[in-house]
Amino acid sequence: MKPLNLTAKSTDDRKSAHFDREPRSGAAVRPAALADLPRIVEIYNHYIENTPVSFETEPHDAEQRRMWFEGFADSGPYRLLVAEVDVSVTGFACSARFNPRAAYSTSVETSVYLDPACTGRGIGTQLYSALLAELDQEPGLHRAYGGVSLPNPASTALHERLGFRHVGTFREVGYKFDRYWDVARYERELAGGAHDK
Numbered sequence: 001m002k003p004l005n006l007t008a009k010s011t012d013d014r015k016s017a018h019f020d021r022e023p024r025s026g027a028a029v030r031p032a033a034l035a036d037l038p039r040i041v042e043i044y045n046h047y048i049e050n051t052p053v054s055f056e057t058e059p060h061d062a063e064q065r066r067m068w069f070e071g072f073a074d075s076g077p078y079r080l081l082v083a084e085v086d087v088s089v090t091g092f093a094c095s096a097r098f099n100p101r102a103a104y105s106t107s108v109e110t111s112v113y114l115d116p117a118c119t120g121r122g123i124g125t126q127l128y129s130a131l132l133a134e135l136d137q138e139p140g141l142h143r144a145y146g147g148v149s150l151p152n153p154a155s156t157a158l159h160e161r162l163g164f165r166h167v168g169t170f171r172e173v174g175y176k177f178d179r180y181w182d183v184a185r186y187e188r189e190l191a192g193g194a195h196d197k
């Protein structure tokens with residue numbers, strides 16, 4: 001894929017022509033910078049502490065998440081993007097290793113989280129679309145997978161709208177807040193699989 005030339009760490013410097021396209025939701029989407037990490041952690045902690053959307057149960061600390069952050073890059077399969085509205089980060093989307101075993105390296109696990117005050121106005125669609133557009137240009141990638149703990153109508157609609165296909169549901173696979181939760185798995189083809197015929 002074409003280089004994004006996003007080596008600088010400041011928010012302004014990391015914007016690129018690719019990400020500065022006309023926003024559909026009033027948000028601007030760009031690769032995350034280290035300075036965004038506390039806000040990303042704050043958004044994610046809301047879902048850890050208050051919802052079954054994440055199956056983690058202990059809130060994160062920004063400093064402890066630095067290694068996680070450094071696992072992402074401005075090219076390649078593992079990306080971390082943020083949406084900004086009025087220079088405030090309102091959400092993030094990422095692609096991560098699907099499974100550490102080598103033969104899974106053509107697949108990624110994708111996810112997206114918004115500040116709960118910013119849902120339902122198209123930001124999730126814009127952010128997740130931008131992530132998938134990047135992944136579609138990545139030559140080594142073949143499949144993206146999303147997991148949705150049920151019920152989550154917004155996430156279900158988002159995955160289906162953006163070309164994911166429901167491939168199955170794990171029944172009562174997680175236990176949080178004193179009950180079991182189902183997780184629906186979603187699969188999307190990516191455009192650039194290096195081994196495709």
Ligand SMILES: CC(C)(COP(=O)(O)OP(=O)(O)OC[C@H]1O[C@@H](n2cnc3c(N)ncnc32)[C@H](O)[C@@H]1OP(=O)(O)O)[C@@H](O)C(=O)NCCC(=O)NCCS
Pocket residue numbers: 047053111112113114115118119120121122123124125126146147148149152153154155157158161
């Ligand atoms: C899931 C999430 C990213 C969607 O982003 P969003 O900005 O709220 O959604 P959008 O406004 O872009 O709408 C996306 C689709 O969801 C639908 N939708 C949005 N909110 C909805 C709701 N509360 N109930 C039902 N459908 C909803 C929209 O109608 C749209 O569907 P369409 O394209 O078929 O019209 C966001 O709601 C969120 O962060 N939720 C909490 C965290 C989460 O669940 N993350 C996903 C983990 S798998």
